C-alpha cells in the first residue's frame with residue numbers, strides 16, 4: 001500500500017493511527033502542504049480534491065477521504081475492529097467521528113485559513129478568534145457527547161479504541177497547535193491522555209513522522 005500524507009495533517013494522522021492499531025505496513029510518500037504539493041498534477045491525478053490523505057491499494061485503487069480510507073482498512077483487515085458490533089453504538093461512534101471530520105476540522109483547514117488571511121485580510125488575532133470559536137465549540141460538543149455517554153470508559157465509547165478515538169486524538173493535537181483552550185474539557189483530555197500511553201497512537205503523532213519539520 002502507498003499512503004500519501006503529511007506529518008501535520010490531522011486527516012492523515014487519523015489514518016496512521018488506524019494503520020498502527022491494525023499493525024499494517026505501508027509505503028509513505030510525503031505531500032508537502034505548505035509547499036503546495038497537494039495541487040501538483042501528479043497528486044491531483046490521484047486525488048482530484050487536492051487534499052491529503054490518499055491511499056493507493058496493492059491493487060492500484062486510489063482512495064481518498066480519511067474516514068472512507070479507515071473504513072476500507074477496517075473492512076479489508078477486520079482485526080482489531082475499529083467500529084463496534086452493536087449497530088446503535090456503531091452509529092454513535094460514526095456520529096462522533098463526523099462531528100470532528102465534517103463539522104470541526106474543515107474550519108481549520110489550511111486552504112480555509114489561507115483564505116481568511118490572504119483574501120479576507122484577517123489579522124492573526126482574528127484568525128485565532130476564528131479557530132478558538134470553531135474548535136472550542138466543536139470540542140465542547142465532543143466533551144458533552146462523551147459525558148452524556150457515561151464518561152467512565154478507557155476510550156470514547158468503551159474499552160477498545162474505535163474510529164471515535166482515531167478522530168479525537170488528532171483533533172486535540174490541532175487544538176494544542178492552535179492554542180485553543182480546552183483545559184476544562186475533562187473527559188476528552190482524559191481519553192487523549194490514555195491514548196498517548198498506547199504506541200499505536202503515540203507512534204502516529206506528527207513529531208514521529210519521517211517528514212516532520214519544526
Ligand SMILES: N[C@@H](CCC(=O)N[C@@H](CS)C(=O)NCC(=O)O)C(=O)O
Pocket residue numbers: 008009010011012033038050051052053064065066067101109110111112
Ligand atoms: N475530509 C477530508 C479532509 C482532507 C483535508 O482537508 N486535508 C487537509 C490536511 S488535514 C489538506 O490536505 N489541506 C490542504 C489544503 O487545504 O490545501 C479527510 O478526512 O480526508
